[in-house]
Amino acid sequence: MSETIQKGVGWSRREIARNIALSIPDGSVVNLGIGIPELVASYIPPDREVLFHTENGLLGMGPPPKPGEEDPELVNAGKQPVTAIPGAAYFHHADSFAMVRGGHIDICVLGAMQVSRRGDLANWSMGDSDAAPAVGGAMDLVSGVKTIFVAMTHCSSDGTPKIVERCTYPLTGAGVVSRIYTDLAILDVRDGEIGVVELAPGVDFATLQRHTEANLVINRVPRTA
């Protein structure tokens, strides 16, 4: 167990979502996973048009409906009620994953349990053989979408680093992650190295490295996708 991060240090879940939203270019087609990624949609700047894809068959997903206006046949991949924006399209699962596998979706934002220095992602199984495993569309998304962003807390609740030299949990995809957004930093994964793009207020490089198992490098990449 590692030293836990002091409460109040670093970005909140909403600020992580905002950091991601600010790096999504105008005109992008984006798929959002469950958890912090779901918060990203509400932080897209109003001067950018971003289309949200949900793999259960909707391009042009809008915000949640008003209470009382939920439609059980209009849901997102997390099975929560959503709306469809003007110009939205419905399609079946094979078409939806043709969009994913065929490279037609620009960015996917996902949660993670571990990310390795090489950009390997583990987010579907703890390797427990007793519970039935469930994968959903995660493996399709990470292998097909052009750019994969990970949104997560930098360490697990007991302080264990999630950014590791090698994933110990079963992989969702090998070498698939481009960018990691955590409460402590924005990190770029490239050529087997993890570079620091931006540190959260009050976090210095030495502190960040102490909470990260993989070796980090300082680089200076502007914050765009």
Next chain:
Amino acid sequence: MIDKRFDLAAAVADISDGATVLVGGFGAAGSPIELLHALIDQGAKNLTVVSNNTGSGNVGLAALIGRGRVAKVICSFPRTANSTVFQDKYRAREIELELVPQGTLAERLRAGGAGIPAFYTATAAGTRLAEGKETRRFGDREFVLEYGLRADFALIKCRQADRLGNLVYNKTARNFAPVMAMAAKTTIVQTASYVEAGGIDPETVITPGVFVHRIVTVPNPLQESALVAAGASYP
């Protein structure tokens, strides 16, 4: 004259023990509840069910599994917040699971229905779900060989059907239904609305009638999510 109309019981009467049954729906959206309940009443057992999920609450697919009628599921996400039916059977080793990534599941059905025996996909390459599978490199990437999937029956739900079996769906309740309709020897659809031939604009047909064999009109279908919220169980 072509007439594909059946009542609920007759539509599922010949689903035999050991049959492979495709079940439409993504969570509760598009789940063919009335057809599933007719299948529970009918009594077939030792079934292999192909569905994205394993049902919720104690109705529909979860009820079929809960009554011990399913020997195996082929599924991408056998987990819901409000049901432990599948998990309990799995822990007790009473049900077999073939876990398939969601897009691979959809494409296996599409391929099966389109007469394509197998295809390569990058999905799952380098992961536990590719263990034991043939792989091949195209360019600089590794791909996994996946097989087309066909079945004896499909149970799906739509918004409108015409006499020839042309179908239109409702929003995200469409999900797996069109590819399941293609992949089954006998496709059974429950529709909220039935119209004469010509009642659906040919430009808006989603599933052409050639893929549909039996039509059951269920004017006000139960919504799985509403049944689960009400704590219902079947029978």
